[in-house]
Amino acid sequence: MEKYIQLAKELGMVNAKIISSKEICFDIRAILKCRWGCEDFLNQTIRCHPRDTTFQERVEMIKRYNHILLVHSNDARTLSEAVLEIEKAAFLDGYYFAFAIRFCNLCRACAVKEGKPCPTPEKVRPCDQSFGIDVYKTARNLGFPCEVLQCKESTQNRYGFVLID
Template sequence: MINRKKIESILTGSGFLDYCWINPRRIIVSQWVRVKCVFGCSGYGSGTCPPNTPTVEECRRFFSEYNNGLIVHLTKLAEKDSYPSDWSGQMTDRLLEIEKQVFLQGNYKAFLLNQACCSVCEDCSGNRTDCKDKSRARPSPEGFAVDVYQTVRRAGMKINVISESPSEMNRIAILLVN
């Protein structure tokens, strides 16, 4: 039995107040997400993105091995063409620390799907073997073929495509617990 209250206090203590629990078997994994990674995403080929991630079918199997996960919703006011890299780096640091704290509670399967493609290094190796910071590199939900919009809505949270700029940008992390 996991201690949800304790995990929630770690999250809120780190400033993440918008979250909800999800059965990871209800995470929607779709082939179209992978196609959009391959065609149209500037992150394709970076160290934690396709083709350096498991196949869509393997991703589905991966989620089916978990019983409890958390969707964490982050927002940041940003211009469309000016990604807030410093903010994103700070969020990644905090989320990795939460993953570590949840692991140390005895949840040995704890694994973070980060709120963005890995951007730990300025010059990404582009593959797993030569990754320069293997202990901190994590894939995004999209890199694991998650249909983020449908999954977040299924969990009862609101998320919409943003058309205005500047605007409150949405970022979604998923912390798989056990």
């Protein structure tokens, strides 16, 4: 698993840590804020669509994994790119269920947001909030910084997950 931590750092991530699904904090209130608190949910279905899965099913999916890479970045787009790279590396290593959880920020300007089709729908991964993950609590419990930003200029602490095996 160490190689995936190294790969994350080579990809410019601030930090990365292997955790288990027991260390991920779930809270159904994350879905409350996803459905009503986020402008994207109704407008950009490919980024946010729950794909006909229930909250319990999504929690169950994540709980099947014993090794999960938590990836920390200060930049949303490079984080979206990095988790896909790490997912691909793990898959090629034989972890055939490797999968990233990360709201899609792959493009500088999201085509979906402009009413156009997504050019790479196969690269869109689920948003952590739609999986009911309390990212604040999860990151803080693991010693990673995660605070509510007070202004747009504040350093962003973004997190993604790569479910490995």
